[in-house]
Amino acid sequence: MSLSRRQFLGCSAACAVTAAISTDASSDADGKVKNLAMIHDETKCIGCRACEHACREVNHVPEGVSRLKLNIDGPFNADEDPYYRFSRDSCQHCQDAPCISVCPTGAAFRDKETGIVDVDPFKCVGCQYCIAACPYRVRFIHPVTKAADKCDFCRKTNLAEGRLPACVEACPTKALTFGDLNDPDSELAAILRHQRTERAKLDLGTNPKLFRIPSQKAGVL
Template sequence: MNTTNRRGFLEALGRVSMGAAASVAGAAHAGGAAHAAGAAAETGPKWGMVVDLRKCIGCQACTVACIMENDVPEGAFRTHVSVYEVLQDGGDPAMVMLPRLCNHCENPPCVPVCPVDATFKVEGTGEVLVDASRCVGCAYCVQACPYDARFINHETQVADKCTFCYHRTAVGLLPACVETCVGGARNFGDLNDADSEVSRMLAENPVSVLRPEMHTNPNVYYIGLDEALQGRVAGEAAYRPPLNLPADHV
């Protein structure tokens, strides 16, 4: 992670009130205390991620870091990099990387379908979290997510997903996937701060989101995303079968 991005992240974190930070710290792994944080962060940064696909090499360091940091069970992922083989007409195939995670949407469809209010959105900072103490494992939210970013944890029997490493950002650390991205493809920061690295990246580059037709207003943006891959979000394997596209799509 570059120094500028880290410095901007820490400056944004410093604008969170002590009360809000304490509430977030108590939500380390989306347990019962996390739900109270939903109304605690009414001021401060709004977190988002910009993924620069021009820099992603598909090394899966982010996937491994997330698994280790969040104790993700075998066979499941909170984040991973899908790898597609895009075939040009009459040309050589090209490998295309697509890092995927929960999009922490402004209008998350997973929230209203939860019958016990276990899934909620933190006011202000914007993370979408799961209160494990309330979740009954019905999987309604898993089915509602248009990004295939949720799963039922077979060890805890409750819904699980990326949290933007809520427990890390509360104490001034970057999400584990961002910290370990060797190419600097993952960038995390305050979308409300016009001077933050992520805001500058959004201002200076054409960006895309996955499944724009769903109108969820995601807070995960992509630079260099091929139009043909915007809807390629199904499944959890790290490799995808070849995708045949016209030559001008690569």
């Protein structure tokens, strides 16, 4: 009896679950390895959703699922000077990513050259361990490939062409900054030095690489 690729990998995972080995890009001593991260400046975000549309188009994300979601909360202070707050839900590209450690086939991995947490759809058996382990709830099963999927900072699309992630390129107010944590001269590093930023669920020890500049009073829709 012949087994399909997915069946074979599933059987292998059931017989012996092995933890995927993650590479800490920031620990590479030669300085050539990048550790890419992103900042969402909520004080500049206007809730236009250009980032969402660009992500879907460039990465061919089907309807019904999303790699990037922009949350719109408000209006606040509705009786006087109403305003909204905008926040981003997407992969945090954790330095200590639980999705990698629980993956039985090595499909969830950290790219050694960029530090980006990604998924190899060929190795994924759809077990959803990574979805259950992700404390940010940003992973999903792709309805076409049937593999786990999420934001990969456009690693296989825009980044492969030497461009910025689609969401960064599309943002009309420059609310998104993308760069290398290992490069002290990068715009991202400069912002982190001089601006107060926050990260989600730091108490879990995931060390996320999606930073936010929290809004006090944001723009209007």
